[in-house]
Each structure stands twice: as C-alpha cells, then as structure tokens.
Amino acid sequence: MLRNAWVIPALPVASFFVILLLGKRMPGKGHEVGLAAVGLAFVLSLVAAAQWIDRPATLEVEPAGAEAAVDHGTVPAEAETGPEADHGAATLDLAAAEEEAEGEHEVEAIRAPVVREFTWYDNGAVTVKAGTHMDGLAVVLVVVVTLISLLVHVFSTNYMHDDRRYTHFFAALSLFTAGMLIMVTSSNTLQLLFGWEMMGVCSFMLIGHWWEEKNNSDAALKAFFTTRTGDIGLLIGISILFFGAGQTFDIEALNNAALSGTIGRSTLVAGAAALLCAVIGKSAQFPLHTWLPDAMAGPTPVSALIHAATMVVAGVYLVARLYGVFWSAFDIGGGGINPVALFGGITILIAAALAFVQADIKKVLAYSTVSQLGYMVMALGVGAWTAGIFHLFTHAFFKGLLFLGAGSVSHAVHSFDMKKDMGGLRTSMPTTFKTFLIGTVALAGIPPVAGFWSKDEILLGAGENGYGLFLVVGLIGALMTAAYMTRCVYLTFFGQYRGHGHPHESPPAITIPLVVLAVLSVGAGFLNAPGIGLFGEWTDNATVLSAGVAHHEFSVSTAVIGSLAGLVGIALGYAYYRRNLGPHRLTERSAGARGGYRFLENKYYLDVLYTDTVVGSIKGPIARAAYWVNQNVLDGIVNAAGTVARASGRFVYDVIDQKVVDGLVNGAGAGAEEGGSALRVLQTGRVQQYAAFLFGSVVVLGGALVLFV
Amino acid sequence: MIAQNLIFGAIAGAMGLAALRVVTTKNIVHAALYLVVVLAGVAAIYILLAAEFTAAVQILVYVGAILVLFLFGIMLTRAPIGRTAELDNDQRGVALVVALFLLGVLGAVLQDAFGSTKLPEDAAVQRSAEVGTSIFQTYVIPFEVVSVLLLAALVGAVVIARRD
Amino acid sequence: MYLNQFLFLAAFLFCVGVYGVLARKNGVLVLMSVELILNAVNINLVAFGAFHETVAGQVFALFVIAIAAAEVGVGLAIVLLIYRNRQSIDLTEADLMKG
Numbered sequence: 001m002l003r004n005a006w007v008i009p010a011l012p013v014a015s016f017f018v019i020l021l022l023g024k025r026m027p028g029k030g031h032e033v034g035l036a037a038v039g040l041a042f043v044l045s046l047v048a049a050a051q052w053i054d055r056p057a058t059l060e061v062e063p064a065g066a067e068a069a070v071d072h073g074t075v076p077a078e079a080e081t082g083p084e085a086d087h088g089a090a091t092l093d094l095a096a097a098e099e100e101a102e103g104e105h106e107v108e109a110i111r112a113p114v115v116r117e118f119t120w121y122d123n124g125a126v127t128v129k130a131g132t133h134m135d136g137l138a139v140v141l142v143v144v145v146t147l148i149s150l151l152v153h154v155f156s157t158n159y160m161h162d163d164r165r166y167t168h169f170f171a172a173l174s175l176f177t178a179g180m181l182i183m184v185t186s187s188n189t190l191q192l193l194f195g196w197e198m199m200g201v202c203s204f205m206l207i208g209h210w211w212e213e214k215n216n217s218d219a220a221l222k223a224f225f226t227t228r229t230g231d232i233g234l235l236i237g238i239s240i241l242f243f244g245a246g247q248t249f250d251i252e253a254l255n256n257a258a259l260s261g262t263i264g265r266s267t268l269v270a271g272a273a274a275l276l277c278a279v280i281g282k283s284a285q286f287p288l289h290t291w292l293p294d295a296m297a298g299p300t301p302v303s304a305l306i307h308a309a310t311m312v313v314a315g316v317y318l319v320a321r322l323y324g325v326f327w328s329a330f331d332i333g334g335g336g337i338n339p340v341a342l343f344g345g346i347t348i349l350i351a352a353a354l355a356f357v358q359a360d361i362k363k364v365l366a367y368s369t370v371s372q373l374g375y376m377v378m379a380l381g382v383g384a385w386t387a388g389i390f391h392l393f394t395h396a397f398f399k400g401l402l403f404l405g406a407g408s409v410s411h412a413v414h415s416f417d418m419k420k421d422m423g424g425l426r427t428s429m430p431t432t433f434k435t436f437l438i439g440t441v442a443l444a445g446i447p448p449v450a451g452f453w454s455k456d457e458i459l460l461g462a463g464e465n466g467y468g469l470f471l472v473v474g475l476i477g478a479l480m481t482a483a484y485m486t487r488c489v490y491l492t493f494f495g496q497y498r499g500h501g502h503p504h505e506s507p508p509a510i511t512i513p514l515v516v517l518a519v520l521s522v523g524a525g526f527l528n529a530p531g532i533g534l535f536g537e538w539t540d541n542a543t544v545l546s547a548g549v550a551h552h553e554f555s556v557s558t559a560v561i562g563s564l565a566g567l568v569g570i571a572l573g574y575a576y577y578r579r580n581l582g583p584h585r586l587t588e589r590s591a592g593a594r595g596g597y598r599f600l601e602n603k604y605y606l607d608v609l610y611t612d613t614v615v616g617s618i619k620g621p622i623a624r625a626a627y628w629v630n631q632n633v634l635d636g637i638v639n640a641a642g643t644v645a646r647a648s649g650r651f652v653y654d655v656i657d658q659k660v661v662d663g664l665v666n667g668a669g670a671g672a673e674e675g676g677s678a679l680r681v682l683q684t685g686r687v688q689q690y691a692a693f694l695f696g697s698v699v700v701l702g703g704a705l706v707l708f709v
Numbered sequence: 710m711i712a713q714n715l716i717f718g719a720i721a722g723a724m725g726l727a728a729l730r731v732v733t734t735k736n737i738v739h740a741a742l743y744l745v746v747v748l749a750g751v752a753a754i755y756i757l758l759a760a761e762f763t764a765a766v767q768i769l770v771y772v773g774a775i776l777v778l779f780l781f782g783i784m785l786t787r788a789p790i791g792r793t794a795e796l797d798n799d800q801r802g803v804a805l806v807v808a809l810f811l812l813g814v815l816g817a818v819l820q821d822a823f824g825s826t827k828l829p830e831d832a833a834v835q836r837s838a839e840v841g842t843s844i845f846q847t848y849v850i851p852f853e854v855v856s857v858l859l860l861a862a863l864v865g866a867v868v869i870a871r872r873d
Numbered sequence: 874m875y876l877n878q879f880l881f882l883a884a885f886l887f888c889v890g891v892y893g894v895l896a897r898k899n900g901v902l903v904l905m906s907v908e909l910i911l912n913a914v915n916i917n918l919v920a921f922g923a924f925h926e927t928v929a930g931q932v933f934a935l936f937v938i939a940i941a942a943a944e945v946g947v948g949l950a951i952v953l954l955i956y957r958n959r960q961s962i963d964l965t966e967a968d969l970m971k972g
Binding site for chain 2: 874875876877878879880881882884885886887888889890891892893895896897898899900901902904905906908909912915916919920922923924926928929930931932934935936938939940941942943944945946947949950951952953954956957962964965
C-alpha cells in the first residue's frame with residue numbers, strides 16, 4: 001500500500017464525483033458511497049501503517065549533521081528523472097542495521113520513505129513532478145484523517161438526517177477528505193498547495209452549508225478570506241524556496257537544501273516567514289485566529305472534522321513537513337525565542353482566556369482548538385518535533401470526541417447555548433456525558449490519558465531545549481485549559497436543566513463514534529509513552545534527525561508539574577462553579593473586571609480592527625481615493641491622450657496634409673501645367689520650325705563632334 | 710585634267726547659282742525652272758564621274774517626271790503666276806544661320822577628312838551592264854522592295870488625292 | 874580631280890536645300906528644296922562610288938532616285954489635299970497642332 005498510496009486520496013475523489021452525479025438517486029442519498037470510500041480509505045491507510053511499521057530501517061542518517069541521508073539500499077533520493085522513483089528497496093547492508101539505536105551512535109538507521117512520482121511537466125528548465133511521499137508522518141496523518149472522517153461520516157448519517165442538502169454535504173465531506181489526503185501524501189510543495197487550496201474551498205462550502213442564514217455565509221466568507229490572507233504567504237514562500245533551492249519543488253530536496261546551507265540565509269528566512277504566514281492563517285494562530293470561532297456556524301460534524309482534527313492541523317503539518325526550512329531559518333536549535341514558538345505561545349494564552357467567556361459550547365471548543373493548535377506550533381517552534389506531531393495525533397481524537405459530544409448534546413436540546421438551554425444532562429445523556437468527560441480529562445492533560453503524554457512531551461521539549469519561557473507559557477495554558485473545560489462540563493452536564501425540551505440519549509449512529517474516540521483518547525497516548533516510544537520511532541525522518549532535533553528522556557519532574565497544573569485548573573473550576581466559591585459577580589462590583597470581561601467578550605476587539613479599520617479603511621477612504629485617481633488621473637491621461645491625438649490629427653490635416661502634401665501634389669500639377677505652358681510656346685504647329693530645331697541641333701552636335709572628338 | 714576641272718567649275722557654278730535662286734526667288738514657276746538647271750547639272754556631274762547610266766536615269770526621272778509633277782502641283786494649287794508678295798516665312802534668319810553653320814561644319818569635316826584625296830586617274834567607265842548586273846544579283850531584294858514601295862506610293866497618292 | 878570638289882558641291886547643295894526647307898512658305902517649294910537635298914546626297918554617293926571604283930554607289934543613287942520619285946508623288950498628293958481643304962498651301966497657316 002505504501003507504493004500505491006495514491007489510491008488513498010483517489011477513493012474520496014472518486015466518491016465525490018459519484019455522489020454528485022448519482023447521489024440523489026440512491027436510497028441513502030449518497031452517504032453509502034461516502035461511507036464506503038472513506039471506510040475503504042481507512043482500511044487501506046491501516047494497511048499502509050502496518051506496512052510502514054514492518055519496514056526495515058535502512059536509511060542511514062547522521063544526526064545533527066548537515067549532510068543528506070544516505071540510503072545504502074538504493075539510489076539517492078534527488079537524482080530521479082524517470083517517470084518513477086522508488087526508494088524503498090530492501091537493504092543489503094547489514095552493517096547499517098547493526099548500527100541501530102543502541103545508546104550513543106554516530107549514524108542512525110531509520111525507515112526510508114517510499115516515494116513514487118511521475119513527471120507531470122517538464123520544459124527543460126523546470127521539472128514538476130506529482131506523486132506520493134510516504135513516511136511516518138504521512139502515514140500517521142493519513143490514518144488520523146481517514147479515521148476521523150469515517151467517524152464523522154457515520155455521525156452525520158444521523159445528525160444531518162433530513163437536511164436540505166444532505167447529498168451535497170457528503171460530497172463536500174469526501175472532497176475535503178481527498179484534499180487533506182492529497183496534501184498529506186504529497187511529495188512536492190506544488191501538490192501540497194493543491195491539496196491545501198482544495199481544503200480551503202471545501203471548508204468554505206461546508207461552513208456555509210446552511211448559507212440561507214446570513215450568519216453562516218458570513219462565517220464561511222470570513223474563514224475563506226482569513227485563510228486566504230495566509231495563503232498569500234504560502235504561494236510566496238513556495239516560490240521563494242523554489243528559486244532558493246535551485247528550482248525544485250521537491251520537499252526532501254528543499255529540506256536538504258535548507259539544512260545544508262544551499263539556500264542563502266536571507267532567502268531562507270524570507271521563505272520561512274512567508275510559510276509561517278500561511279500557518280498562522282490556516283492553523284488559526286494569533287492574529288488570524290478570528291475565523292475559527294465563527295466557523296462554528298457550520299454543522300457540528302464539519303467542526304469535528306475540519307476544525308478539530310484535520311484542516312486546521314494542515315499548517316502544523318506544513319511546518320513539520322518542511323521542518324528543515326524552519327529549523328534553519330529560525331535557528332530553532334538555538335533556544336531563546338523564535339517566531340514560530342512565539343506565535344504558538346501567544347495563541348495558547350489568548351485563546352484560552354477567550355474560552356472562559358463563551359456561552360456557546362462549540363465556541364468554547366473552538367477556542368480550545370485554537371489554543372491546542374498553539375501548543376502544536378509552539379512545540380515545533382521549541383524543537384520538540386515528535387511532541388508536536390504526537391499532540392496533533394492525540395488532539396485529533398479527543399477534540400473530535402468533544403465536538404461530536406457537543407453535537408450529540410445539541411441534537412438532544414436543539415441548541416448550543418450552555419447557559420440558557422443546558423445543565424444537568426449527565427443523567428439524561430450518560431454515554432455522551434462519560435465520553436465527554438474522558439475527552440475533557442484528555443484535553444486537560446491528566447495522566448494516564450492521551451493528552452497528558454503529548455503535552456508532557458511538549459513541556460519537556462520546551463524545558464530541555466532552552467525555551468524556559470515557553471515552558472512557563474505551556475504550564476499556564478494547561479492550567480487555563482483545565483479550568484475552562486471544567487466550566488464547560490459543569491455548565492452542560494451539572495446543575496439544573498435550564499432548557500425547555502426533553503433531552504434523551506442520542507441514537508447509536510451518534511454514540512458509537514463517541515465511544516470509539518473515547519477509547520482512542522485513552523489509549524493513543526501510550527504509543528509514545530516512555531519506554532515504548534513507538535510513535536517517535538515510526539515518525540523519525542531524515543530531515544528531523546539531520547537537523548539535530550533531540551529526543552529527550554522522560555522527566556518525572558516535568559510530568560508532575562504538568563499534571564499538577566491540570567489538576568489545579570480542574571480544582572479551581574470545580575471550586576468556582578460547583579461549590580460557588582471565589583469572586584462571583586466580580587464584574588458587577590468592579591469596573592476594571594467589567595472592562596476586562598468586555599475586552600474578552602469582544603475578542604480583544606480584533607474583529608473590530610479587521611472589519612472596521614482594515615477593511616473599512618480600504619472600502620472607504622482608500623477606495624474613494626482610488627476612484628478619484630481613476631477618474632481624474634487615469635481617465636485624465638487617457639482623455640488627454642485622446643485630445644492630443646485629435647489635435648495632432650487636426651494639425652496634420654490642416655498643415656501637413658492640406659498645405660504641405662496637397663501643396664506638393666498641387667504644386668506638381670501646377671508645375672507641370674506651367675512647364676507645359678512654358679514649353680507650349682515651342683509647339684507652334686509649324687513643321688518648318690520643328691525642322692529648324694532639328695537641323696540646328698544637328699549642327700550643334702556635329703560641331704561638338706568635330707571640335708571635341 | 711584641266712579640261713575636266715574647267716568643265717566641272719562651270720557646271721558647279723551654274724548649279725550653285727541656280728540652287729540659290731530656287732530658294733530665294735519670289736516666282737514659283739521660276740523656282741521650278743531653276744530646279745531644272747540644278748537637276749541637269751547633277752546629270753552632267755554624273756557623266757563627269759563616269760556614271761552614264763545614272764545620268765541618263767537622272768534626266769529621265771527627275772527632269773522628265775518629277776519636275777513635270779512639280780509643275781502640275783504648282784498649277785493645281787493655283788499658284789499665283791508672277792511675282793508674289795512673300796514666299797519666305799519669318800524664320801529666314803534662323804534658317805540662314807543654321808544653313809551656314811551646317812555648311813561650316815560639313816566643310817570643316819570634309820576638308821579634314823578628304824583634303825588631299827584624288828579620284829583615280831583614267832577610271833574605266835562603269836558600263837551599264839555592270840550596274841544592271843549588280844542590281845539584279847547583289848541588290849535584287851532592295852530592288853523588289855523599291856518596286857513594292859513605288860506601288861504603295863502610287864496607290865497612296867491616288868487614294869489621298871482623289872475626289873470623293 | 875579631287876574628290877573634295879564633288880563633296881563640297883554636294884555639301885553646298887545640301888545646305889541650300891536645308892535653307893529652303895526651313896525658309897519657304899509654299900509647300901511645293903519645300904518639296905523642291907527636299908529634291909535639292911536628295912540630289913546632293915546622290916552626288917555624294919556617286920562620287921564615292923567612283924572613288925572606290927565600285928558600282929555600288931550608282932546602284933544606291935538609282936534607288937534614291939526611285940524613292941525620291943515616290944516621295945514627290947505622295948507629297949504632292951498631300952499638298953493637293955491640303956489645298957483642297959484649306960484653299961491655301963501656306964505652311965505658316967497649317968498650325969492645327971499648335972499647343
């Protein structure tokens with residue numbers, strides 16, 4: 001399956017077309033095709049994962065060196081011009097296998113990625129290939145994406161039942177899945193861009209699924225435009241890196257070029273900064289995070305799939321994939337501060353603060369997602385590569401679980417407002433309650449559930465790699481996360497039921513995915529637990545190793561501090577809400593608290609800044625100025641050109657044509673006439689005169705002849 | 710030799726004077742008569758040059774036919790008999806100048822080229838038989854052409870001058 | 874005898890003929906002057922024929938005589954026609970081609 005990994009994205013693409021063409025006529029209105037395609041893709045991705053795990057480690061890499069990896073089994077990675085390039089042959093070099101992980105070693109052997117490309121466009125100077133590049137990172141993401149997508153498909157069959165555009169919903173889900181899979185398995189930046197943009201379009205379609213309400217279409221547009229603003233950076237970054245690395249789009253080549261110093265320093269920093277813009281946009285980092293909470297206007301399965309587990313992690317994936325570029329450009333190995341970690345860190349804090357003031361359960365989860373994305377980006381920024389990817393992996397499960405749980409709750413109470421319509425639901429919706437609780441615990445990072453292991457690794461990485469500030473940020477974030485999630489759980493499931501309906505547990509189509517994800521949330525963390533470390537081993541790749549990303553041993557102190565932060569947060573939340581301790585009604589007593597609360601409620605006035613100041617000034621004064629320039633300056637120039645042309649035409653006509661040219665012509669005629677009149681005198685009509693001239697000429701010529709010859 | 714030169718001088722003088730009178734006389738008929746003198750003189754010159762056949766033909770054709778034709782022409786065009794006012798047009802001066810210059814040029818050329826050339830002494834008289842042979846052997850084609858030309862001239866003259 | 878004396882005679886007759894062609898008003902007189910010219914040419918031809926002791930000069934002269942005859946015939950016919958149409962053979966009045 002690794003060699004035929006292209007099938008995995010191809011299945012959802014095919015199902016997209018089939019659903020569009022035939023879906024309405026099917027008994028299940030197209031969801032069968034979607035389910036079958038994504039299900040099959042999931043199975044195949046599991047096969048690919050199994051194949052990857054079984055793969056022998058043949059690729060020798062010198063850790064922290066600047067050289068490209070040398071695979072003793074096959075030809076080097078970049079020297080391919082044929083239609084196919086396969087790097088996955090079995091090794092013959094036992095010496096390499098002997099030098100496996102045994103403590104300190106000069107050369108590490110890891111699994112070589114399976115690359116299969118064909119040349120899509122070649123004009124002599126530029127060769128563009130299309131193909132798949134399967135390594136640990138790609139396999140992990142493929143499994144995650146197809147699994148979450150499958151669970152969302154199952155969830156949607158019930159949740160979106162009798163929806164006005166059921167078929168198109170499933171078609172868009174398939175297309176989105178295909179886009180993400182294409183992006184994840186791509187071997188070059190151009191294909192990555194292709195998948196990236198596909199996801200952008202599908203996210204627009206899916207967020208605005210109920211576009212009849214203006215809120216929803218506004219949210220879809222906001223999401224699209226905000227991510228688009230970041231996508232400018234992606235285009236620029238890809239172009240800069242293309243030229244900087246000697247005209248190649250190949251990801252491995254780019255990483256190697258970045259790490260070995262082939263790309264010039266300023267080019268590299270410019271390219272990485274541009275790519276960082278794309279990450280900020282797509283992965284909802286500060287300051288382009290404003291679209292994610294509004295995107296909750298879309299259906300809950302969409303939020304679960306796109307805005308929890310898959311699309312938003314595309315930015316994180318981009319950094320992880322092109323880690324050589326970011327590592328070299330921002331000197332991540334050096335410690336201190338770098339832009340990636342900075343943006344991640346800021347995002348963690350501000351999003352967590354905003355989660356406290358939300359009444360809508362999905363908005364809480366949205367801000368939580370933004371905050372957790374900040375964790376992932378920060379992890380990559382502090383050099384904890386495996387931790388960041390691992391957190392992506394676990395976060396997909398528990399955030400997806402939380403979103404689907406929120407969907408289940410809203411399905412029961414027909415509302416998302418926690419304060420008004422929920423409360424005390426743990427008795428009426430036990431399964432949902434239990435799975436939601438497991439998700440919360442995972443998110444808070446309490447051992448031994450999944451979130452703990454991944455978050456702990458991030459904190460460990462921050463501490464050990466010289467990013468002490470970000471360790472503190474991470475801890476504060478963990479505390480806040482636990483606190484607002486406790487608030488959320490309390491408002492939804494505890495206390496008195498404040499709504500007006502009769503909530504009951506959701507049908508199996510909804511609860512089964514919840515249970516599956518809950519199990520995964522608990523168990524997935526153990527993949528990279530100390531002593532097991534499987535995840536880390538599976539996802540190691542040449543770029544990360546040769547960059548010098550360090551794997552740190554488990555540190556009990558960090559683990560304890562991390563868990564403590566989470567527990568303290570839960571305790572605070574419990575105390576504040578359940579026991580009603582603490583400064584309740586502070587905003588009514590203190591103007592400062594009220595101001596702070598309003599500041600948070602208005603999302604730091606960022607939306608105001610963007611809509612009114614930035615866009616407004618463009619729409620208003622700048623547009624008017626541009627219009628003025630257009631009407632007066634540009635049109636003035638054009639009109640002046642026209643007037644000049646007319647005047648010069650008139651001049652040419654009057655002076656040159658009438659006087660000069662016609663003068664010449666008429667003059668020629670007049671000259672001929674006058675010449676003729678002058679010569680007419682000679683023509684008397686008398687023959688004898690002509691004869692006189694004749695003989696006279698003869699005389700003259702003869703005389704000349706005689707005299708001079 | 711001397712006799713020939715004397716005779717030549719006499720004939721040449723007569724011819725010259727007659728020619729001058731042809732172009733200056735105010736009487737047309739007199740002009741025609743002076744022309745007779747010139748033509749006859751020419752025939753005499755031919756005999757001096759031992760071209761007797763040509764001399765005979767000259768008399769026959771020119772004096773006998775052409776001159777009669779001229780007289781007919783003068784008669785038919787009601788030429789005034791006797792002296793008339795003017796027979797010269799107003800470019801007499803130009804014509805005189807041209808003619809004199811022409812004479813000058815020709816004279817200079819001739820003197821320069823043939824200043825001391827003498828005619829062969831005792832040249833044999835070229836018999837008519839030789840002339841006839843030459844015409845009908847060497848120059849038979851021009852002869853035929855001339856005959857056609859004469860035919861054409863005859864027809865042309867009739868066509869032009871007939872009254873219809 | 875010198876060749877030159879014949880040639881000079883011919884030249885003189887030629888020039889007189891030229892004067893006559895240019896200076897005479899009456900058409901018939903012009904034709905007579907043309908006859909003078911032709912005769913001058915004839916003298917030239919025969920003189921050279923005698924000089925070179927060839928009969929070609931005479932033959933040529935004979936042809937010239939014949940052609941002169943034809944020319945006079947046609948010329949007088951034309952003059953007659955002009956007289957018939959214009960009642961005058963004054964060449965100075967025949968300026969229809971005046972520009």
